[in-house]
Each structure stands twice: as C-alpha cells, then as structure tokens.
Amino acid sequence: MDETILSLSLSGAILLTISGDIYADDLYGPTRSYAQSRMQSNALSNVLRNARSLPDDSIEAYTSLTAASVWAETNDYMLDYYHNQLEAGARWQVNEQWQWELNYRWTFAADNHLDNLTIAFHDFFGIGQNGRDTVDKHRFYVSMPEYGVHEEGFEGETLSSAISTYVQYQLYQDQHHALSVGGSLYYNDVNSGPFEGSSFEQGLQLNYGYQKEQHAIYAMFGMTHRNKEVSIADIPYRKDTLAFATGYRYAFTRQHHILAEYHIYQGATEGPDDFSDPSNEFVLGYRYVMDSSALEVLMIENARNMDNSTDIAFTFGYRYLFKSRAD
Known part of the structure; x- marks a missing residue:
C-alpha cells in the first residue's frame, strides 16, 4: 500500500514537472500582426508585444507576408x-x-485574389456585402472627390516602404507577471508613384503580460506622434493617436497554440468621418512551435466600423530564435 502511494506521488510529481516544462516558456508572446486599416497600415502603429524579456543575448529573427482585401x-x-x-x-x-x-515593412498593391473568398466568407456568416458584389472583382480603385483623389489601376505600386526601430525596457518580471515600456522610431519613404511621400513618426507603449501554465494574457496601451501633419493624398493626419490591444494564448501542447486578439486604433485622420473614427480589428491565429522556431497563420477581420479597415487579411509568418550560448 505504501509503495503504491509512493508510486502515485512520484508519478504525479513527474506529470506536474512535465506540464510545467511544456507550458513554462512563452518566448514568442502574442502574434506578429500589424494594423491593416487603410491609414494605420501605412503609418506607425503600436504593436501588441510580449512584455517578457527573451533569455539574455538571444535574438529572434522573423518574416511574414500579409494579404489583405480593402473595400x-x-x-x-x-x-x-x-x-x-x-x-x-x-x-x-x-x-x-x-x-x-x-524592422522593415513594405506595403504594395498586388492582386491576391481575395475577392471571391471575402464574398463567400460574408455569405457564410450572413454578413452584408455592402455593395462589393455590385462591382467588378480584383479592382484597384480609390475615389475621394472631397480631396480631389482618383486613382485607378495602381496594381504594382508601393503604398509604403518603412524602416523602424524599437527599444524596450523591462520594468518588472516574475513567474507570472511582466511589465515593460518601449519606444519606436519610424521612417517611411516612397520615392515615386501615386503614393509618393515620406514621414517620420515616433511611438511609446506600455506592455503587460500574465502567464500561468497553458494560459497567457497580453495587453498594450500606446501612443504615436507625427512631427508634422503628414498626409496621404492631402488627407490630414492627426498628430497624436492612441491604441489599445489585448490578447489571449492557449497552449494545447508545447507545439500547438491558438491565439485571439482585439486591437483598437484611434482614427488616424481628421476626415473623412469614417477614417476619423476608431478602427477595430480581431485577430485569430494558430502557432506551431518547434525546437527553435515557430510558424504562424493569422486571420485579421475588421469589426464594428466596416468602412475604415480591411474586410479581411491573412498573415503567414515564420519566427526563429537564436538562443544565447549560455542556454
């Protein structure tokens, strides 16, 4: 009897240890997703980040491709x-x-054939098409008569080409909680085409994270600033904008994670009215974690205001962690 109790106790301890090992690390944090709203996607936008630090002297390299449909x-x-x-x-x-x-980010216009999928998605969930099904598919068309803007057939043009840097300072971290603050510098330069222009922007954000076993929660509150009232097609930007995001990650095992996030961005412009309203984006993702890397597949869906963000976007990302020699 005593041997049975001892055996069960040891088995339980081993299972707890294994479980702790499975869920202990949250090195990748939230998804690597970026704002897809028309204005925010071509400017500096605060990003939901991991409030936790990586192991000392570790480097995470990453790349991703996002395809979005704007209507x-x-x-x-x-x-x-x-x-x-x-x-x-x-x-x-x-x-x-x-x-x-x-970070380097290039945003460009190219036919990704999402119109058919978007229309089918809206039909399946009973979401109105808002006129999308009454025009030709796969168009590249922008018309804003109030601002004298009319662009058509701009497939292949660069919308933004930006390099940015971010520095983060760890304020607090323990087994479950983490708090950090970070600042960004962002420079965008498009030297030709209908979207020619440049901008220099700055950002500040506070990051919080909580982790316990397979559960992880993320939150971010941030602000961006522009030194001048830069504009796309003579539409005036707000000099200062706020953003908030929160997210949740559930780890089924060490390899398989699902993530859900909600991002809110203050309207980036002074007009038109819909662009001056906050944009809301819901992110649903799956992450497959390997020994030193991770694959992510994300879906980003516009919420609440249908006329100031993308209808839908998909992101495919790869992240690789170069751990320090000490680890």
Whole structure:
C-alpha cells in the first residue's frame, strides 16, 4: 500500500514537472500582426508585444507576408483594392533589462485574389456585402472627390516602404507577471508613384503580460506622434493617436497554440468621418512551435466600423530564435 502511494506521488510529481516544462516558456508572446486599416497600415502603429524579456543575448529573427482585401463605400469615398505587406526584422535581448528591435515593412498593391473568398466568407456568416458584389472583382480603385483623389489601376505600386526601430525596457518580471515600456522610431519613404511621400513618426507603449501554465494574457496601451501633419493624398493626419490591444494564448501542447486578439486604433485622420473614427480589428491565429522556431497563420477581420479597415487579411509568418550560448 505504501509503495503504491509512493508510486502515485512520484508519478504525479513527474506529470506536474512535465506540464510545467511544456507550458513554462512563452518566448514568442502574442502574434506578429500589424494594423491593416487603410491609414494605420501605412503609418506607425503600436504593436501588441510580449512584455517578457527573451533569455539574455538571444535574438529572434522573423518574416511574414500579409494579404489583405480593402473595400469601403460611403457617400464620401470608395476604396476597392488589395494590399500586401512583406516584413522582416529581428529583436535582440541585450541584457536582462534592455531589448532592441529593427524592422522593415513594405506595403504594395498586388492582386491576391481575395475577392471571391471575402464574398463567400460574408455569405457564410450572413454578413452584408455592402455593395462589393455590385462591382467588378480584383479592382484597384480609390475615389475621394472631397480631396480631389482618383486613382485607378495602381496594381504594382508601393503604398509604403518603412524602416523602424524599437527599444524596450523591462520594468518588472516574475513567474507570472511582466511589465515593460518601449519606444519606436519610424521612417517611411516612397520615392515615386501615386503614393509618393515620406514621414517620420515616433511611438511609446506600455506592455503587460500574465502567464500561468497553458494560459497567457497580453495587453498594450500606446501612443504615436507625427512631427508634422503628414498626409496621404492631402488627407490630414492627426498628430497624436492612441491604441489599445489585448490578447489571449492557449497552449494545447508545447507545439500547438491558438491565439485571439482585439486591437483598437484611434482614427488616424481628421476626415473623412469614417477614417476619423476608431478602427477595430480581431485577430485569430494558430502557432506551431518547434525546437527553435515557430510558424504562424493569422486571420485579421475588421469589426464594428466596416468602412475604415480591411474586410479581411491573412498573415503567414515564420519566427526563429537564436538562443544565447549560455542556454
């Protein structure tokens, strides 16, 4: 009897240890997703980040491709086109307190054939098409008469080409909680085409994270600032905008994770009315974690205001962690 009790106790301890090992690390944190709203996707937007530090002297390198379908029809404007984002970057944990990141993001117009999928998705969930099914598919069309904007057939054009850097300082971290603060610098330069222009922007954000076993919660509150009232097609930007995001990750096993996030961005412009309203985006993702890397597949869906963000976007990402020699 005593041997049986001892055996069960040891088995339980081993299972707890294994479970702890399975869920102990949350090195990748929330999804690597970026704002897909028409204005925010081509400017500096605060990103939901991991409030925790990486192991000292570790580097995470990453790349992703996003395909998005933009549709909006109001009394003030019509938008109907595809945009795509290609990003690459890396973040380096310099020491226990400091982390540094460098990122390049290219947003361009190209036919990703999402119209059929978007229409089918809306039909399946009973969501209105808002006029999408009354025009030709796969168009590249922007019309804003109030601002004298009319662009058509701009497939292949660059919408933004931006390099940014981010520095994060660890304020607090223990087994379950983490709190960090970070700042960003962002420079966008498109030297030709209908979207020619440049901008320099700055951002600040506070990150919080909570983790217990297979559960992880993330939150971010941030602000971006522009030194001048930069504009796309003579539409004035707000100089200062706020953002909030929260997310949840559930780890079925060490390899298989699902993630859900909600991002809110203050309207980036002073007009038209829909662009000045907050944009809301829901992110649903799956992550497959390997020994030193992870694959992510994400779906980003517009919520609440249908006329100031993308209808739908899909992101495919790969992240690789170069661990320090000490680990």
